[in-house]
Amino acid sequence: MKKIIVAFFLLFSFASMASALQLNQTTLDVAVIPEFTQAAKVPVIIGGADPGEYVIYTLTAVKVLPTDAFALSGGQNNLIFDVYPTDKIYANGPSAYSFAVELRNVNTDYVYDGTMTVRVVSIYDALEISSDVNSPDSEQISFYIRNKEGIDLKNVRVKFSSVFFDTEQTLNLKANSVTNVSIDVPADKLKKIEAGSYLVKAAFQTNRGEKTLEGRIYLGEKTDIQTQSNVSGFLIITDRITKLNNGNVNQDVVINVKRNIISRLFTSFSVEPDSVERSGLRITYTWSKRLGPAESFMVSAKTNYLIPILIIIAIALIVVGIRRLTQTKLIVEKSAVPVKTSSGQFALKIRLKVKSVGRVSNVSLVDRIPGIVQIYEKAPSMIKPTKIDSNNKRIQWDIGDMASGEKRTFSYIVYSTVGVVGKFALPQALTVFEKDGQIHEVESNVVYFVAEQRAPEF
DSSP states (O other), X not given: OHHHHHHHHHHHHHHHHHHHOEEEESOSOOEEXXXXXXXXXXXXXXXXOOSEEEEEEOOSSEEEEOOSXXXXXXXXXXXXXXXXXXXXXXOSSSEEEEEEEEEEETTTOOEEEEEEEEEEOOHHHHEEEEOOEEOTTSSEEEEEEEEOSSOOEEEEEEEEESSSOEEEEEEEEOTTEEEEEEEEOOHHHHTTSOSEEEEEEEEEEEBTEEXXXXXXXXXXXXXXXXXXXXXXXXXXXXXXXXXXXXXXXOEEEEEEEEEETTGGGGEEESSOOSEEEEEXXXXXXXXXXXXXXXXXXXXXXXXETHHHHHHHHHHXXXXXXXXXXXXXXXXXXXXXXXXEOTTOOEEEEEEEEEEESSOEEEEEEEEEOOTTOEEETTOTTOOOOSEEETTTTEEEEEEEEEOTTOEEEEEEEEEESSOOOSEEEEOOOEEEEEETTEEEEEEOOOEEEETTXXXXXX
């Protein structure tokens, strides 16, 4: 009977202890991500326990640490257990996973059955990648990774790729917080990218292979059109107008070039204008084009002022020529051709043509003879001169009066007993005449001759 009473007392004592010990989880905002073997921190309060050493374990799809014994007092015990996912657990969308745990007193073998709960969330539901608006003037692109679950992820290896960069980083993603990532981007690359939203891929290295998440990076707008003008040249002036899009949005640009009705005749363009408008004496040429980021548009206008200058000079020469022609009363033309003598001596036949533009009187034609030659006075074709001055090397014809338009031709032959080699000039012939009571002089052209030219016999 006594033994029965003792046994009943012990049973009652154990029942009282079992009913007294309590394990309460203080928050359900804890999660495990199966792709990472990192622990969810589960906070619990254990009260009403007999003081002593206890161990905790579970036979479910998670692992609970610590596995070593820990002390519980008779009062309230605040503890945090690490809950790890195992290969047996999978995330089928965010879901609550409650699992049984056992607390065992290592001294009395007393066992308490309790439960814990964690959220099982895949990496695709736990993490979010996005950004605020990035300034195009910065040399960095910033974005963030939001960890939406109550679990710290440490030393996570991620490869990021986008139009801006390709890089790899190791990150610590704190529970229920945002981790900012900033990556340097060369300014010359960034200015070529148009404003807008761009895809960024993040390849996470996990215990279950590489998992790729996608997000968006936002690049803000910048409008900046720069105009450059460069003028070069003197008589041929080149005006280069360049429009440069230093912003990151497509923009329409317009180039205007103005010319007057004269300069337009001598202006050419590197690009045909889109439109031409005339207003009075001014003409406006217009080009329009849509430029992307970092694109430029250049129009070159070349005005050749040399052409009108040459035209003016040509007109002036014509006017002067006409004037001289109208003022000239007499024209003298001189020419020379070689002749071949029977003795092989050097000889030239010189012709003088005299033409009267207007009526003149007392015309005398005088030609000078080079010192190295002599006149062949027996030439049958020679009109007998009025005077031959052998000492001064001069030959003269007194023609007398000439009517308007009258032409007279004179010729004579010179020779040299000494060999003549090379190029030399024959002196100009001179005419002296009277017109309206005044004496005038007119010279002929200069004749150049190269010796040793072959010539016909005479």
